[in-house]
Amino acid sequence: MAKILVTGGLGFIGSHTVVELQQAGHEVVVVDDLSNTTIEVLNRIKKISGQEPTFIKGDLKVRQTVSGLFRAHPDLDGVIHFAAFKAVGESVEKPLEYYENNISSLVYLLQELRDRKLDNFIFSSSCTVYGQAEKLPITENSPVVPAISPYGNTKQIGEEIITQAVEAHNFKAISLRYFNPVGAHPSAEIGELPLGVPLNLVPYVTQTAAGLREQLSVFGDDYPTRDGTAIRDYIHVVDLAKAHLVAMERLLQKKNEENYEVFNLGTGTGSTVLEVIKAFEKVSGETLNYKIVDRRAGDVTAAYADTTKANEVLGWKTEKTLEDAMADAWRWEKKIRNIN
Ligand code: UFG
16 A cells, blocks of 8 residues: 555546545545635545545645645655646636646656655646647657647646656656546546536536537537547546556556656547537437537647557556446536436
8 A cells, every 4th residue: 555645636537546546545645726626526535435535735836835745744655746727728828827837836746756765756648749640549659749738838848857857866757648538437426527618528518418508519520530520539537547546556566667658548549529429419318409610729630549558568458438438427417417
């Protein structure tokens, strides 16, 4: 059993990961500033796992908060770092806030790791680092291209910072490049809680079906794909959370092959926007009100993961389907909106 710090542990992916860590017998300390979630998530985690993680409300771009955390918990074995701003459009409006928040928190955490000779660090990265890859599916060796948004750039810069820090200070780290995380916990206790109008497809779909939104806009049907809509690799958040457990245990058990490793986390299958809508309609029995509109600026045509490295080297693979994810997302949406 290890003691793991999970930053952003009350967020969407963070909360699911806390549950997986606890269910595997690990002790979890969560730090979250509650800027994009609510404190009730703590209770909901406990409902699933039977244990409430230690919780600290704190802002990691404040140096003293980070050092205080490590002083209060000198026996940590590893850190999984989710806490970050993540809205692509907002990052274009507020680049400096994105750099300040996402980069300084990372640097402060790594300084603590270095000073305390703490070894094991996992970073939330994104397939956005690949942009529109020339070859599909996308392997970890696909070139990292200049980011379009400040948000994407914080992930690229974050990976560079970790690479250089690992080299200089000899600790161990893994970056996990997520494709499109969707779904919710099958218990419907935890899920995605977008503030305001959702920007991502699946919460927009479920909120439309729940009557919160009038109509889903499908951004473009003139892409060079099988039905003209853009292709993404939608991965169930519980599968994604389990990958963090596997990655952390890989570091704890010193099974890593290099001090810094990178893995793509996806299902390996691309789905079009219309296929996502169909999967939702099938599992929910609802008919979704949608219309085709113009493309959204900055969207790539297609992105899906080559899962070979994650399967063979990390020893993890997805177990859930797109339909599972849509069913769980819908169950969650109905629960939080009190729909039977
Ligand atoms: N889409 C719609 N209508 C919507 C929302 C999305 O048609 O209302 C489409 C998008 O155009 C895209 C697909 O659904 O083709 C998925 O869109 P999301 O916004 O859910 O996800 P993205 O692939 O755009 O975003 C993901 C991550 C980001 C990351 C980005 C990089 O969520 O963190 O990839 O491109 F920055």
